[in-house]
Amino acid sequence: MTPEQQSQKTRALCELAPVIPVLVVGDATRAEGLATALVAGGLPVLEVTLRTPAALQVIGEMSKVPGGHVGAGTVLTPDDAKRAKDAGASFAVSPGATERLVRACEDIGLPLLPGAVTASEVMRAMEMGFSMLKFFPAEAAGGAKSLKSLAGPLPQVSFCPTGGVTLQNAPDYLALPNVICVGGSWIAPDADVAAGDWAAIESRARDARTLR
């Protein structure tokens, strides 16, 4: 799957809802309830970070939830990409982009949403064939103002800004012509996931859904 085709796929996913919840889940028994609450709240595209030992199992469990599209986040290496795909991930998100990772995703047919923040990083990703990128770390890298500036010379690239995005600042990003959706962990905080407070998470998802 070429980077062009990968970006077509990730763009279509990003168009499904204004927010992709970024999930850090340490306990796979929480996976089904969490994914069900998010899908019910109107956020069907989920990013499960590979930051916990349970993450691959979480991806497997969440992939069974009807209506959801489950991807792996924090995908750094070819091995991460392969394990994520084998676990059932339908896309991968990376904070950056390396040639090895890009080649691996091409080889195994896993759509990659690679990260970039500077003009040179964006241009390099464009040279590889990508037109849909993650802008990470969004707030620390200058926020909506920075992204707006990139739209001037590089209007053909669209972004999913992630990192420091909240319900409060998300509208600033979503108002930009080069932003399709945002990503954020605020939808499913650790405490609610640990407590299994699915009502609170579904309610936050509903609030996020109305952002666009």
Ligand SMILES: O=C(O)C(=O)C[C@H](O)[C@H](O)COP(=O)(O)O
């Ligand atoms: O794990 C990854 O692949 C990342 O790129 C980092 C996440 O996207 C951010 O940690 C989410 O940011 P917050 O919403 O500020 O918590």
